[in-house]
Amino acid sequence: MRTIVILLICLLGIATGCKKIMPEAPEENELLDGPVDGLSSQEKIQFLKGDVAFNDEVFTSQTGLGPLFVANSCGTCHAGDGKGHPFTSLTRFGQTDSSGNQYLHVGAPQLQNRAIPGYTPETLPAGVGFSKILPPANTGLGYLDAVSDADILALADPNDLNGDGISGVPNWIHPPAYCQERANTVSHNGKYIARFGKKGAAYDLLQQTANAYNQDMGVSSSFEHYDTYSHLDMDPEVSNETVNNVVFYLKALKAPYRRNADDADVRSGEQLFMTAGCDKCHTPELKTGASSIAALSNKTFYPYTDMLLHDMGSGLDDNYTEGSAKTYEWKTPPLWGLGLSKASQGGSYFLLHDGRAHSIEEAILMHGGEGFVSKNYYQSLPATEKEKVIKFLESL
Amino acid sequence: MLRFYSILFSLLMSLSSFAQTDSSKISRTPTDTSKMQLNMDAVYNRPFLQYGKIPVAIGGYAEANTQYAVTDGVTEGFSFQMRRMTLFVSSSIHRKIKFLSEIEFEDGTKEINIEFAALDIQLHNLLTFRGGIIMNPIGGFNQNHDGPRWEFIDRPIAATQMLPATFSNVGFGFYGKTYKPKFVWAYEIYLTNGFNDNIINNTENKTFLPATKLDPERFEESFNGIPLTNAKTSFRYKKIGEIGLSYMGGIYNKFEDDGLELDSKRRVDVMAIDFNTTIPKANTVITAEFAWTFVDVPDTYTQQFGNKQQGGFIDIVQPIIKKKMFGFEKASFNAALRVEYVDWNIGTFKETGGNISDDLFSIVPAISFRTSPQTVLRLNYRQQWQKDLLGNPPARTGAIQFGVSSYF
Numbered sequence: 001m002r003t004i005v006i007l008l009i010c011l012l013g014i015a016t017g018c019k020k021i022m023p024e025a026p027e028e029n030e031l032l033d034g035p036v037d038g039l040s041s042q043e044k045i046q047f048l049k050g051d052v053a054f055n056d057e058v059f060t061s062q063t064g065l066g067p068l069f070v071a072n073s074c075g076t077c078h079a080g081d082g083k084g085h086p087f088t089s090l091t092r093f094g095q096t097d098s099s100g101n102q103y104l105h106v107g108a109p110q111l112q113n114r115a116i117p118g119y120t121p122e123t124l125p126a127g128v129g130f131s132k133i134l135p136p137a138n139t140g141l142g143y144l145d146a147v148s149d150a151d152i153l154a155l156a157d158p159n160d161l162n163g164d165g166i167s168g169v170p171n172w173i174h175p176p177a178y179c180q181e182r183a184n185t186v187s188h189n190g191k192y193i194a195r196f197g198k199k200g201a202a203y204d205l206l207q208q209t210a211n212a213y214n215q216d217m218g219v220s221s222s223f224e225h226y227d228t229y230s231h232l233d234m235d236p237e238v239s240n241e242t243v244n245n246v247v248f249y250l251k252a253l254k255a256p257y258r259r260n261a262d263d264a265d266v267r268s269g270e271q272l273f274m275t276a277g278c279d280k281c282h283t284p285e286l287k288t289g290a291s292s293i294a295a296l297s298n299k300t301f302y303p304y305t306d307m308l309l310h311d312m313g314s315g316l317d318d319n320y321t322e323g324s325a326k327t328y329e330w331k332t333p334p335l336w337g338l339g340l341s342k343a344s345q346g347g348s349y350f351l352l353h354d355g356r357a358h359s360i361e362e363a364i365l366m367h368g369g370e371g372f373v374s375k376n377y378y379q380s381l382p383a384t385e386k387e388k389v390i391k392f393l394e395s396l
Numbered sequence: 397m398l399r400f401y402s403i404l405f406s407l408l409m410s411l412s413s414f415a416q417t418d419s420s421k422i423s424r425t426p427t428d429t430s431k432m433q434l435n436m437d438a439v440y441n442r443p444f445l446q447y448g449k450i451p452v453a454i455g456g457y458a459e460a461n462t463q464y465a466v467t468d469g470v471t472e473g474f475s476f477q478m479r480r481m482t483l484f485v486s487s488s489i490h491r492k493i494k495f496l497s498e499i500e501f502e503d504g505t506k507e508i509n510i511e512f513a514a515l516d517i518q519l520h521n522l523l524t525f526r527g528g529i530i531m532n533p534i535g536g537f538n539q540n541h542d543g544p545r546w547e548f549i550d551r552p553i554a555a556t557q558m559l560p561a562t563f564s565n566v567g568f569g570f571y572g573k574t575y576k577p578k579f580v581w582a583y584e585i586y587l588t589n590g591f592n593d594n595i596i597n598n599t600e601n602k603t604f605l606p607a608t609k610l611d612p613e614r615f616e617e618s619f620n621g622i623p624l625t626n627a628k629t630s631f632r633y634k635k636i637g638e639i640g641l642s643y644m645g646g647i648y649n650k651f652e653d654d655g656l657e658l659d660s661k662r663r664v665d666v667m668a669i670d671f672n673t674t675i676p677k678a679n680t681v682i683t684a685e686f687a688w689t690f691v692d693v694p695d696t697y698t699q700q701f702g703n704k705q706q707g708g709f710i711d712i713v714q715p716i717i718k719k720k721m722f723g724f725e726k727a728s729f730n731a732a733l734r735v736e737y738v739d740w741n742i743g744t745f746k747e748t749g750g751n752i753s754d755d756l757f758s759i760v761p762a763i764s765f766r767t768s769p770q771t772v773l774r775l776n777y778r779q780q781w782q783k784d785l786l787g788n789p790p791a792r793t794g795a796i797q798f799g800v801s802s803y804f
Contacts, residue, residue, distance in 0.1 A: 060597045061597055117593065117659050
């Protein structure tokens with residue numbers, strides 16, 4: 001009898017405590033992944049398919065990896081859909097101006113620094129200009145994709161007509177044939193505004209995704225079908241459906257939620273951010289136009305980017321570029337999710353395009369060119385005020 | 397394979413028909429309790445059923461469970477799982493010649509494996525020849541893995557996802573034992589087919605020795621023509637317990653094909669230490685195992701696949717009540733705890749010098765009710781922390797499992 005009682009007590013205790021002893025979900029504002037609110041059931045199904053392809057599918061040599069590659073899955077470079085780690089930084093080389101890449105015959109634009117056994121990875125040609133690029137966060141890409149060209153152009157000021165020292169310009173490119181023009185797209189001498197990538201040189205998320213399969217993993221698709229090792233036309237190693245599902249997944253990822261937005265220090269920091277003029281490039285608010293995903297249509301969102309290229313000074317000039325960008329120009333990176341970066345980068349900050357800045361302050365202090373005045377303003381602040389700026393940035 | 401099942405089916409049917417005529421002639425072969433047992437004895441030390449004097453005995457075990465797991469607040473809900481059903485058949489061809497086979501059905505019929513099918517010819521106590529599909533004696537769990545022997549529904553992670561659990565290969569070798577009143581010492585040494593390059597080319601995205609099992613041809617031919625060397629020595633001192641030291645190593649990659657050199661020869665080496673004891677008076681059973689793997693991963697490959705791994709587990713089982721319960725003469729009620737750890741990638745990133753994580757830590761408190769040593773009802777709770785390669789905040793998993801496992 002005593003045994004039965006002990007057993008029953010144990011079972012009852014476990015049954016009632018079941019929920020309490022299970023790990024709870026982290027707060028939504030602590031996570032970068034997850035879909036935007038308002039997806040239809042069909043869209044949720046496609047999101048889940050894309051999620052699996054992006055985060056779970058690992059390529060092997062049997063399923064198309066390489067022979068040359070940088071990473072063997074999408075998730076390797078974008079842990080938790082956040083910023084990448086130097087372990088999977090991409091090395092691009094061979095282009096110093098808008099005339100194009102002069103090293104395509106030796107593997108440019110991207111160095112495949114890893115290879116499956118039996119193959120030799122690429123090495124950089126002697127003396128070539130190159131840039132290391134850390135994988136960006138994926139969050140909120142659908143919002144950025146849905147901003148109209150007109151809105152981007154409205155933020156541009158190529159000749160600095162307003163005299164504020166900031167002269168953002170779009171990166172004009174020739175998109176690959178498989179990219180579909182977005183509604184009301186603007187073309188200029190046959191070129192179109194690109195908006196993804198550290199140099200802003202990818203027209204849309206399909207180009208970004210197809211390139212990543214091909215250049216990062218050595219996986220050919222019907223979109224990018226030339227093997228990075230042999231340079232020969234290959235059969236697709238990933239289906240169009242999978243690529244499209246991944247593109248949808250990227251589009252439908254939510255934007256990061258703010259944390260501590262009402263904190264007094266955070267609000268003061270925000271004010272200092274504006275006073276310093278940081279918001280001239282890191283534009284807080286943008287609007288989407290019409291999107292094929294209803295949940296993204298006509299929304300106001302807060303990415304802290306103007307999606308334009310800016311002169312960042314000689315310190316950040318790697319003597320490499322893409323599209324019409326100059327070697328010293330970089331697209332303003334969105335600041336949303338900045339405070340969550342460490343949780344996807346292994347507990348440390350790796351900021352700026354190549355991860356050279358190990359704290360937010362270091363990243364600010366490395367701003368030159370059009371960011372020089374704002375940096376000086378920040379530098380002149382007392383330590384307590386600087387802390388408020390950092391707190392604000394960490395709240396994004 | 398079809399023939400094997402036909403024979404097995406015939407055997408079962410014939411035993412069944414015997415049973416219809418005279419069930420009193422079916423008996424359980426007594427397990428050998430006269431000598432101190434080692435993990436290596438587990439393969440024969442099972443409750444077989446035998447009919448009369450027929451030199452064939454059959455047996456098996458099955459285990460099923462239900463599970464409710466939550467990872468970071470997300471759950472797939474309840475699942476019922478038929479993890480495995482294993483059938484074994486042994487026969488004594490001669491007093492000194494035995495054959496045993498073990499077929500395992502995992503997750504229904506998702507995986508069907510011959511885990512063991514070997515002939516033992518005893519030439520001397522210290523020299524028994526074994527040939528066929530043998531269980532590579534690495535660590536203790538690989539040799540002694542029958543579900544009903546354990547208080548935990550999940551097999552140890554270090555023994556299944558770092559070492560390949562129930563790793564068996566075709567090969568030959570020898571083993572031997574010597575008994576003294578206070579101790580027993582044994583050795584095993586085998587040459588078998590070995591690993592293949594799936595261990596660094598798999599969808600687990602880590603160096604994963606169990607991926608070798610995905611090669612359907614591994615029972616047919618060696619992947620690279622170089623045998624895997626496997627050796628173990630075990631020592632049990634009556635008052636202390638059993639300690640085992642084991643090693644297996646060889647070339648895992650296809651370094652040449654059709655006479656053409658493709659790559660340099662790349663080694664995989666595995667070492668393990670296992671220990672088990674029963675503390676007198678308290679009857680606390682402690683089982684522990686720790687292992688290290690060393691894999692020659694090409695420098696030009698991705699650091700995702702580590703060249704060093706380590707991991708292990710310790711199980712503590714404490715009988716709380718041991719008496720007749722619910723009509724079962726030898727019933728016992730036990731409390732147990734497992735602590736386990738695996739690091740699939742020991743090292744630092746070339747790019748930053750920072751630690752490569754890809755590790756797991758888990759604790760599993762459990763209670764079990766044994767109606768007899770052969771049948772166990774068990775309730776487990778798992779709390780687990782798993783970090784990704786970069787060492788980001790760990791994914792936290794909680795799981796409640798209830799299941800049954802029994803020899804039949």
